[in-house]
Every structure is written in structure tokens, then in C-alpha cells.
Amino acid sequence: MNINIILSNASSDPIYIQIINQIRRSILSGELRAGDSLPSIRQLAKDLQVSVITTKRAYEELEKEELIDSVVGKGCFVSGANKDFIREQRMKRLEEKMMEIIRESKELNMSQHDLIDHLTLLFEEDHTL
Numbered sequence: 390m391n392i393n394i395i396l397s398n399a400s401s402d403p404i405y406i407q408i409i410n411q412i413r414r415s416i417l418s419g420e421l422r423a424g425d426s427l428p429s430i431r432q433l434a435k436d437l438q439v440s441v442i443t444t445k446r447a448y449e450e451l452e453k454e455e456l457i458d459s460v461v462g463k464g465c466f467v468s469g470a471n472k473d474f475i476r477e478q479r480m481k482r483l484e485e486k487m488m489e490i491i492r493e494s495k496e497l498n499m500s501q502h503d504l505i506d507h508l509t510l511l512f513e514e515d516h517t518l
Contacts, residue, residue: 392427396437404439410449416456416467417478423469427457430465 394411396404415421427448428436434444448465451457455471493503 392421394433394437396439404437405443406449407451408433408444411449412447412451413454413456417475417482419479421467423472425467425469427465427467439455 392415394408400407402410402480403451404478412421412427421427424445427433430444430448431441434441436443448457450467452459455474457465458468458470458477459465491504
């Protein structure tokens with residue numbers, strides 16, 4: 390599984406925290422799904438040009454959060470155990486986006502009814518799933 394992690398020397402967060410945050414974000418966004426394999430600790434360290442200890446620490450933290458599972462001899466995988474937590478986090482992100490839309494619609498002087506009608510129309514037109 391190719392996972393795109395970009396480290397920043399300018400960030401105040403330690404490298405292992407940057408790794409955790411980016412993997413967590415990929416899992417919560419659905420980009421990484423339950424059962425997807427992650428690069429080995431060694432491979433990720435090599436790809437990011439960081440210490441194996443750094444990537445090991447990041448994976449251990451993600452495992453504590455039950456976002457990934459470590460299988461001896463097989464590697465690390467996105468966990469399927471924490472679906473409720475992941476759903477809750479995704480719902481929170483969705484609500485934040487909806488609040489942005491509500492604020493913008495108010496700036497456009499749209500009524501709640503107009504906004505709901507517009508959303509319903511778009512929802513019905515979307516055939517992506």
C-alpha cells in the first residue's frame with residue numbers, strides 16, 4: 390500500500406506525531422480502509438529517511454488507538470475494530486463542512502428551505518455510489 394506522508398521540518402510537531410496525524414487522517418477520511426496493509430516499519434523509515442525507532446513509535450501509538458493492528462510476521466494493517474470511532478470522527482468532519490456551507494448560504498441570503506432544496510437536488514443527482 391502506497392501511503393503519502395509528507396514530513397515538515399518547519400512543523401512544531403515531532404516527526405512521529407506528523408506520521409501519526411497523517412495516517413490517522415487517511416484512515417478517518419476513508420482513503421485507507423479496514424484491512425489495508427501499511428508499509429513495514431523499516432520500509433516506512435527508509436521511505437521517509439527517518440529512524441526505525443520513530444516509525445515504530447508512530448505505529449505503536451496508532452495501535453494503542455486501535456486504528457491499526459500489528460500481525461507478527463505479516464505486518465501492520467488498518468484495523469476494522471474501531472468502526473464506531475472512525476464513523477464518529479468522520480461525522481464530526483462532515484458537520485464542520487456543513488457548518489461552512491450554512492455560513493456561506495447565510496452570506497448569500499439563502500433561506501433554510503432553499504438550502505435544503507438545493508442539497509436535496511444535489512443528493513439525488515449524485516450517482517457516485
